Amino acid sequence: MIDVRSITISEDGLSLISAGMSGSEPNDQGSYDGEVRVWDLQSGELTSTIPGLFDEMSVVTIGDDRQTLVVSDRHHNIQLWNLETEEPLQALPDIGYFTELLILSQDGQTLITANPDDQTVQVWTVESQQVVQSFNAGHEAIVIEGSDRPVEVPGRRSRIALSNDGKTLATTGLDKIIKLWNLETAELILTFPTDHEYPIHSLTFSPDGETLASGSSDNTVKLWNREGELLHTLTGHESTVFSLQYSPNGKILATSDLDSTVNVWNPTTGELIQTLAEEPVREGETAASLSFSPNGEILAGVNYDGTIKVWQVTR
Structure with a gap:
């Protein structure tokens, strides 16, 4: 089983990029190395592999710019890589905590991290590697995916969401409360309770920043x-x-949900347009990550067993 942790479709819409474990033998330290794979989106063929950028204990995510890999390792370091040149970019050495809560702004200039132990959110300028804002989100423990009911352990980046203009951050926790923050001033803009029966596991802004979606x-x-x-x-x-x-x-x-069902909606009307996957190969084969092509016509999803599926989306 190949552990694929993040995917994106390239800006030209021709390739799919995945970041995950290599599936090879353990290294000298007894852990498994990670690698980035590039696939031809039409044929599904593997076209190139970039090894050695992270190991199995790291958290990895591909930025919204579709070309930057962000790696958070167990030694509290964060490293950015350019996936086109395969060259390292800026690094944030020893930020003081291991985090799975990472967001890189769309322009690649700002990195958001959150300390799962004390709920402190930090805003970093990537070029200078300096913290420009820091504040406490003040939620109960942030939840982590992995079961159909929440447990109080550190969470992943899906519990924080950044607007495309990089100015507003949304946070949530076990309290089922959503908070909106002004990242330029660290000011709390709005706090509102949701009527979700159980805690929120996923959070994202619409591209125009006017709508926030929460999945529970x-x-x-x-x-x-x-x-x-x-x-x-x-x-x-x-x-x-x-x-x-x-x-x-x-x-x-x-x-997408725990049972690997992927639904496509019209967010303006709330209408269900299309159901893309309903039958998991086996129980727990959750669709862990989703990515649209730049033109919005193709949707890719990856299950926790490493299977990547690509669909044509009804518009």
């Missing part, structure tokens, strides 16, 4: 405006909603 272990997705008003409740999943992804133009929202 109550099997629903809720859409909110910037005033914290509920716009729609999307029902159609039968297990925890773990992944949310808007198309680049914001006209489509894709959601």
Whole structure:
């Protein structure tokens, strides 16, 4: 089983990039090395491999710019890599904690990290490797995916969401409360309780930043405006909603759950447009990550068993 942790479709729409474990023998330290793989999106053939950028204990995510890999390792270091040149970019050495909560801004200039132990959010300028804002999010323990009901352990990056303009951060925790923050001033803009029955496992802004989507272990997705008003409740999943992804133009929202069901919605009307996957190969084969092509016509999803699936999306 190959552990694929993050995927993206290239800017030209021709390739799919995945970051995960190599599946080879352990290294000299007894851990497994990670690698980045590049696939031809049409044929599904592997075209290139970039080894040695991280190991199995690292958290990796591909930035929204579709070309930067962010690696958080167990020694509290964060390293950025350019996937086109395979060259290291800036590094943040020993930030003081290991984090799975990472967001790189769309322009690649700002990195958001969160300390799972004390809920401190830090805003870094990538070029200078300096903290420019720091504040406590003040939630109960942030939840982690892995079961259909939450447990109080450190969470992953899906519990924080950054608007595309890089100015607003949304945070949530076991308290089922969403907070919106001004990242330029570290000011709390808005706090609003949700009526999710269970904690929120996924969070994302629409491309225009005007709508926030939250997915929960109550099997629903809720859409909110910037005033914290509920716009729609999307029902159609039968297990925890773990992944949310808007198309680049914001006209489509894709959601996936613990049972590997992937639904495609019209976020304006709340209408279910299409169900792409309903039958997992085996129990627990969750669709862990979703990525749209730049034109919004192709959606890729990866299961926790390493299987990558690609669909044509009805528009």
